[in-house]
Amino acid sequence: MTEPTTPDALRPGELTWQLKALGVRPGDTLLVHTSLRAVGPVSGGARAVVDSLLEALGAEGTLVVYTQTPGNSDPSRWAVTRGGAVPPAQWPRLRATLPAFDPARTPSQGVGVLPEEVRTRPGALRSDHPQSSFAALGPAAARITAGHDLNCHLGEESPLARLEELDARVLLLGVDYSACTAFHLAEYRVPGQGSRDYGCAVDDGSGRRWHRYRDVDFDTSDFPALGEAYESRAERPVTRGRIGAADSRLFDLAPAVAYAAKWLTAHRAGRRPTE
Numbered sequence: 001m002t003e004p005t006t007p008d009a010l011r012p013g014e015l016t017w018q019l020k021a022l023g024v025r026p027g028d029t030l031l032v033h034t035s036l037r038a039v040g041p042v043s044g045g046a047r048a049v050v051d052s053l054l055e056a057l058g059a060e061g062t063l064v065v066y067t068q069t070p071g072n073s074d075p076s077r078w079a080v081t082r083g084g085a086v087p088p089a090q091w092p093r094l095r096a097t098l099p100a101f102d103p104a105r106t107p108s109q110g111v112g113v114l115p116e117e118v119r120t121r122p123g124a125l126r127s128d129h130p131q132s133s134f135a136a137l138g139p140a141a142a143r144i145t146a147g148h149d150l151n152c153h154l155g156e157e158s159p160l161a162r163l164e165e166l167d168a169r170v171l172l173l174g175v176d177y178s179a180c181t182a183f184h185l186a187e188y189r190v191p192g193q194g195s196r197d198y199g200c201a202v203d204d205g206s207g208r209r210w211h212r213y214r215d216v217d218f219d220t221s222d223f224p225a226l227g228e229a230y231e232s233r234a235e236r237p238v239t240r241g242r243i244g245a246a247d248s249r250l251f252d253l254a255p256a257v258a259y260a261a262k263w264l265t266a267h268r269a270g271r272r273p274t275e
Contacts, residue, residue, distance in 0.1 A: 009041040010244045015052040022171075022241040023250050026058030029140050029168040031182065031253065032065055034114045038174025039244035046117040054137065062138030064163065065115040066181050067108035072101050072130050074199035095210050100203035101130030108133075127159050130200040130211070134159040140166055150202065151213040154181060155188040160257075168253045174246030177227025178220050182253050186260035187216050190268060222267060230259050 024030065032053065042048050053063050070081040075094040079085035086094065099106075103126040108115045118124055119135040126135040127148035136144045136159075144166070149157035160182060170182055177183070187193050194217040202211045231238040231249070237259075238251040 009043040010039070011043050012048045012052050012055075015042060015049065015244065016055045018241070018243050019052060019056040022243065022248060023239045024053075024056040024169075024171065025061075026056070027060040028057055029062045029138070029144075029163065029166045030057060030064065030171055031163055031168055032063065032114070032171045032173060033175050033179040033181070034065075034112055034171075035174035035246065036113060038246040040246070042244065046113045049114060050117045050121070057138065060139060062136055062140040062144065063118060064134055064136045064141075064144060064159070064168070065118045066111055067115045067119050067126060067133045067135045068111055069101060069106055069109050069131055069133065071109050072098065072106070072200045074197075095199065095201075098201040100201040100208045101128075101133075102203070103128055103133065108135075129153065129158070130202050131198070132158070150211065151215060153198075153215050153218070154184040155216065158185075160185040164254045164257060170249075170251055170253050170256065172249040173243055174248060177223045180223060180227060180256075182257055183220075183223050183226060183260045183264075184216070184218055186257045186264055187218060189261040190264045193217075193264075193268070222264070226260055226263050226267075229263060230256055233259075 030053070034049070036042070036046060036049060039049070044051070050063070054061070057063060073081040075086050075091040076088070108119060115135065118137055119126060121137055124135050124137050125141040125145045127133045127145040129148045129150065132153040133148065134145060144159045144162045147157065148159060152158050154160050164185065170180065172180060195214050196217040197212060197214050199210060199212045202209060237255060238249050240247065240249050242248065
Protein backbone atom coordinates (compact mmCIF):
# COMPACT_ATOMS: atom_id res chain seq x y z
CA MET A 1 0.00 0.00 0.00
CA THR A 2 1.41 3.40 -1.01
CA GLU A 3 1.28 6.04 1.70
CA PRO A 4 0.61 9.71 0.89
CA THR A 5 3.69 11.91 0.70
CA THR A 6 4.21 14.48 3.43
CA PRO A 7 6.73 17.34 3.33
CA ASP A 8 9.04 15.61 5.84
CA ALA A 9 8.73 12.11 4.32
CA LEU A 10 11.96 10.26 3.63
CA ARG A 11 12.57 9.84 -0.09
CA PRO A 12 13.53 6.41 -1.48
CA GLY A 13 16.87 7.72 -2.70
CA GLU A 14 17.67 9.04 0.77
CA LEU A 15 16.67 5.73 2.30
CA THR A 16 18.92 3.79 -0.06
CA TRP A 17 21.82 6.09 0.77
CA GLN A 18 21.24 5.61 4.50
CA LEU A 19 21.15 1.84 4.12
CA LYS A 20 24.44 1.89 2.25
CA ALA A 21 25.95 4.27 4.79
CA LEU A 22 25.02 1.85 7.56
CA GLY A 23 26.89 -0.88 5.70
CA VAL A 24 24.38 -2.76 3.53
CA ARG A 25 26.39 -3.97 0.53
CA PRO A 26 25.59 -5.14 -3.00
CA GLY A 27 25.42 -8.93 -3.01
CA ASP A 28 24.52 -9.28 0.67
CA THR A 29 22.01 -11.85 1.84
CA LEU A 30 20.08 -9.76 4.35
CA LEU A 31 17.52 -10.85 6.96
CA VAL A 32 15.50 -7.77 7.86
CA HIS A 33 13.28 -7.14 10.89
CA THR A 34 11.54 -3.78 10.68
CA SER A 35 9.23 -1.33 12.39
CA LEU A 36 8.15 1.14 9.73
CA ARG A 37 6.50 3.25 12.41
CA ALA A 38 9.93 3.71 13.99
CA VAL A 39 11.43 4.66 10.63
CA GLY A 40 8.87 7.43 10.21
CA PRO A 41 7.08 8.58 7.08
CA VAL A 42 8.58 7.32 3.82
CA SER A 43 7.40 8.58 0.46
CA GLY A 44 5.86 5.47 -1.08
CA GLY A 45 5.43 3.56 2.19
CA ALA A 46 6.40 -0.10 2.55
CA ARG A 47 6.76 -0.52 -1.19
CA ALA A 48 9.42 2.17 -1.32
CA VAL A 49 11.25 0.68 1.67
CA VAL A 50 11.47 -2.71 -0.06
CA ASP A 51 12.55 -1.01 -3.29
CA SER A 52 15.31 0.80 -1.40
CA LEU A 53 16.49 -2.39 0.28
CA LEU A 54 16.61 -4.19 -3.06
CA GLU A 55 18.47 -1.30 -4.65
CA ALA A 56 21.07 -1.32 -1.86
CA LEU A 57 21.47 -5.11 -2.22
CA GLY A 58 21.76 -5.00 -6.00
CA ALA A 59 20.95 -7.74 -8.48
CA GLU A 60 23.15 -10.30 -6.70
CA GLY A 61 21.71 -9.64 -3.24
CA THR A 62 18.83 -11.44 -1.51
CA LEU A 63 16.28 -9.89 0.82
CA VAL A 64 14.78 -12.16 3.49
CA VAL A 65 11.94 -11.54 5.97
CA TYR A 66 10.18 -13.56 8.65
CA THR A 67 6.55 -14.31 7.73
CA GLN A 68 5.32 -16.14 10.81
CA THR A 69 1.71 -17.32 11.21
CA PRO A 70 1.31 -18.03 14.94
CA GLY A 71 -2.47 -17.96 14.68
CA ASN A 72 -2.30 -21.40 13.06
CA SER A 73 -1.81 -23.01 16.44
CA ASP A 74 -3.49 -25.26 18.93
CA PRO A 75 -6.60 -23.56 20.40
CA SER A 76 -5.29 -24.33 23.88
CA ARG A 77 -2.62 -21.66 23.24
CA TRP A 78 -4.76 -18.97 21.65
CA ALA A 79 -4.48 -16.78 24.72
CA VAL A 80 -0.80 -16.42 23.74
CA THR A 81 -0.86 -16.71 19.96
CA ARG A 82 -4.12 -14.86 19.25
CA GLY A 83 -4.61 -12.76 22.35
CA GLY A 84 -7.80 -14.47 23.49
CA ALA A 85 -8.57 -17.78 25.16
CA VAL A 86 -11.37 -20.08 24.02
CA PRO A 87 -13.20 -22.66 26.19
CA PRO A 88 -11.72 -26.17 26.12
CA ALA A 89 -15.02 -27.56 24.88
CA GLN A 90 -14.42 -25.73 21.56
CA TRP A 91 -10.89 -27.02 20.99
CA PRO A 92 -11.78 -30.22 19.06
CA ARG A 93 -14.03 -28.30 16.64
CA LEU A 94 -11.41 -25.63 16.06
CA ARG A 95 -8.68 -28.21 15.44
CA ALA A 96 -10.96 -29.78 12.83
CA THR A 97 -11.89 -26.56 11.03
CA LEU A 98 -8.91 -24.16 11.28
CA PRO A 99 -7.78 -23.40 7.68
CA ALA A 100 -4.56 -25.08 6.60
CA PHE A 101 -1.48 -22.98 5.95
CA ASP A 102 -1.06 -21.96 2.31
CA PRO A 103 2.41 -20.50 1.55
CA ALA A 104 1.04 -18.52 -1.38
CA ARG A 105 -1.97 -17.01 0.38
CA THR A 106 -1.77 -17.13 4.17
CA PRO A 107 -0.75 -13.64 5.39
CA SER A 108 1.99 -13.19 7.95
CA GLN A 109 0.97 -12.11 11.45
CA GLY A 110 2.54 -9.89 14.08
CA VAL A 111 5.64 -8.88 12.10
CA GLY A 112 4.51 -5.62 10.51
CA VAL A 113 3.71 -4.63 6.95
CA LEU A 114 7.12 -5.02 5.33
CA PRO A 115 7.13 -8.85 5.34
CA GLU A 116 3.78 -8.81 3.54
CA GLU A 117 5.19 -6.43 0.95
CA VAL A 118 8.07 -8.83 0.32
CA ARG A 119 5.93 -11.98 0.44
CA THR A 120 3.48 -10.72 -2.19
CA ARG A 121 6.09 -9.46 -4.65
CA PRO A 122 6.42 -11.23 -8.01
CA GLY A 123 9.23 -13.75 -7.77
CA ALA A 124 9.17 -14.02 -3.98
CA LEU A 125 9.52 -17.51 -2.50
CA ARG A 126 8.27 -18.64 0.90
CA SER A 127 9.20 -21.60 3.07
CA ASP A 128 6.53 -24.18 3.86
CA HIS A 129 6.45 -24.13 7.66
CA PRO A 130 2.84 -23.50 8.81
CA GLN A 131 3.89 -21.37 11.79
CA SER A 132 7.44 -20.03 11.22
CA SER A 133 7.92 -19.38 7.51
CA PHE A 134 10.35 -17.01 5.79
CA ALA A 135 10.00 -15.21 2.43
CA ALA A 136 12.87 -14.17 0.19
CA LEU A 137 13.57 -12.20 -2.99
CA GLY A 138 16.79 -12.67 -4.92
CA PRO A 139 19.22 -15.26 -6.30
CA ALA A 140 19.54 -17.20 -3.03
CA ALA A 141 15.79 -17.29 -2.32
CA ALA A 142 15.26 -20.88 -3.48
CA ARG A 143 18.13 -22.25 -1.38
CA ILE A 144 16.99 -20.33 1.70
CA THR A 145 13.32 -21.28 1.59
CA ALA A 146 13.56 -24.91 0.42
CA GLY A 147 13.39 -27.84 2.81
CA HIS A 148 11.88 -26.12 5.85
CA ASP A 149 11.05 -29.19 7.91
CA LEU A 150 7.50 -29.37 9.23
CA ASN A 151 8.77 -30.32 12.70
CA CYS A 152 11.40 -27.58 12.95
CA HIS A 153 10.44 -23.96 13.54
CA LEU A 154 13.80 -22.18 13.50
CA GLY A 155 16.52 -24.80 13.86
CA GLU A 156 18.92 -26.78 11.69
CA GLU A 157 16.23 -27.67 9.11
CA SER A 158 14.97 -24.11 8.73
CA PRO A 159 15.91 -21.09 6.61
CA LEU A 160 17.91 -19.69 9.55
CA ALA A 161 20.46 -22.48 9.17
CA ARG A 162 20.66 -21.82 5.42
CA LEU A 163 21.23 -18.14 6.14
CA GLU A 164 24.05 -19.09 8.49
CA GLU A 165 25.64 -21.17 5.72
CA LEU A 166 25.36 -18.25 3.30
CA ASP A 167 27.11 -15.79 5.65
CA ALA A 168 23.96 -13.69 5.77
CA ARG A 169 23.66 -10.46 7.68
CA VAL A 170 20.89 -9.18 9.95
CA LEU A 171 19.35 -5.72 9.85
CA LEU A 172 17.26 -4.66 12.84
CA LEU A 173 15.53 -1.61 11.43
CA GLY A 174 13.83 0.21 14.28
CA VAL A 175 13.37 -2.93 16.42
CA ASP A 176 15.40 -4.29 19.31
CA TYR A 177 17.01 -7.67 19.86
CA SER A 178 13.77 -9.23 21.08
CA ALA A 179 12.82 -9.41 17.37
CA CYS A 180 16.06 -11.12 16.34
CA THR A 181 14.96 -14.53 15.03
CA ALA A 182 18.60 -15.55 14.48
CA PHE A 183 18.97 -15.95 18.25
CA HIS A 184 16.33 -18.70 18.12
CA LEU A 185 18.72 -20.81 16.04
CA ALA A 186 21.13 -20.58 18.96
CA GLU A 187 18.45 -21.89 21.33
CA TYR A 188 18.57 -25.23 19.51
CA ARG A 189 22.23 -25.49 20.48
CA VAL A 190 21.76 -24.89 24.20
CA PRO A 191 22.12 -28.13 26.19
CA GLY A 192 18.95 -28.89 28.13
CA GLN A 193 16.87 -26.28 26.30
CA GLY A 194 13.21 -27.01 26.99
CA SER A 195 10.72 -28.26 24.44
CA ARG A 196 6.95 -28.46 24.17
CA ASP A 197 4.15 -29.76 21.96
CA TYR A 198 2.80 -27.77 19.01
CA GLY A 199 -0.22 -28.23 16.77
CA CYS A 200 -1.25 -26.68 13.45
CA ALA A 201 -3.41 -27.22 10.37
CA VAL A 202 -1.50 -28.34 7.26
CA ASP A 203 -2.21 -29.55 3.76
CA ASP A 204 0.58 -31.73 2.38
CA GLY A 205 -1.14 -32.32 -0.94
CA SER A 206 -3.36 -35.15 0.25
CA GLY A 207 -5.82 -32.92 2.09
CA ARG A 208 -6.11 -30.91 5.25
CA ARG A 209 -5.01 -32.52 8.51
CA TRP A 210 -4.06 -31.55 12.05
CA HIS A 211 -0.34 -31.97 12.68
CA ARG A 212 1.25 -32.37 16.12
CA TYR A 213 4.96 -32.18 16.79
CA ARG A 214 7.46 -31.34 19.51
CA ASP A 215 10.03 -28.57 19.20
CA VAL A 216 11.95 -25.98 21.20
CA ASP A 217 10.05 -23.95 23.77
CA PHE A 218 11.26 -20.51 22.73
CA ASP A 219 12.05 -17.72 25.16
CA THR A 220 12.88 -14.19 24.03
CA SER A 221 12.93 -12.66 27.51
CA ASP A 222 16.73 -12.55 27.66
CA PHE A 223 17.34 -11.62 24.00
CA PRO A 224 17.72 -7.87 24.75
CA ALA A 225 20.41 -8.60 27.36
CA LEU A 226 22.06 -11.08 24.99
CA GLY A 227 22.08 -8.52 22.19
CA GLU A 228 23.54 -5.78 24.34
CA ALA A 229 26.27 -8.15 25.55
CA TYR A 230 27.14 -9.07 21.96
CA GLU A 231 27.06 -5.45 20.85
CA SER A 232 29.44 -4.35 23.64
CA ARG A 233 32.22 -6.77 22.69
CA ALA A 234 35.62 -5.21 22.13
CA GLU A 235 35.63 -5.99 18.39
CA ARG A 236 32.37 -4.05 17.96
CA PRO A 237 30.55 -6.61 15.79
CA VAL A 238 27.40 -4.49 15.44
CA THR A 239 27.14 -1.34 13.35
CA ARG A 240 24.58 1.15 14.63
CA GLY A 241 23.05 4.10 12.87
CA ARG A 242 19.86 5.88 11.92
CA ILE A 243 17.58 4.86 9.09
CA GLY A 244 15.03 7.61 8.95
CA ALA A 245 14.13 8.14 12.60
CA ALA A 246 14.87 4.51 13.53
CA ASP A 247 17.81 3.36 15.60
CA SER A 248 19.11 0.45 13.52
CA ARG A 249 21.67 -2.34 13.84
CA LEU A 250 23.55 -4.35 11.22
CA PHE A 251 25.63 -7.46 11.95
CA ASP A 252 26.76 -10.81 10.56
CA LEU A 253 24.41 -13.65 11.44
CA ALA A 254 26.81 -16.59 11.91
CA PRO A 255 29.10 -15.07 14.57
CA ALA A 256 26.10 -13.63 16.40
CA VAL A 257 24.49 -17.09 16.56
CA ALA A 258 27.75 -18.67 17.74
CA TYR A 259 28.06 -16.08 20.51
CA ALA A 260 24.39 -16.45 21.42
CA ALA A 261 24.68 -20.22 21.82
CA LYS A 262 27.52 -19.80 24.34
CA TRP A 263 25.85 -16.88 26.13
CA LEU A 264 22.50 -18.64 26.44
CA THR A 265 24.16 -21.85 27.61
CA ALA A 266 25.87 -19.92 30.41
CA HIS A 267 22.93 -17.71 31.40
CA ARG A 268 20.22 -20.37 31.24
CA ALA A 269 22.18 -22.95 33.20
CA GLY A 270 20.04 -24.35 35.98
CA ARG A 271 16.71 -23.64 34.32
CA ARG A 272 14.42 -26.64 34.44
CA PRO A 273 13.59 -27.91 30.92
CA THR A 274 9.99 -28.13 29.85
CA GLU A 275 8.79 -31.72 30.06
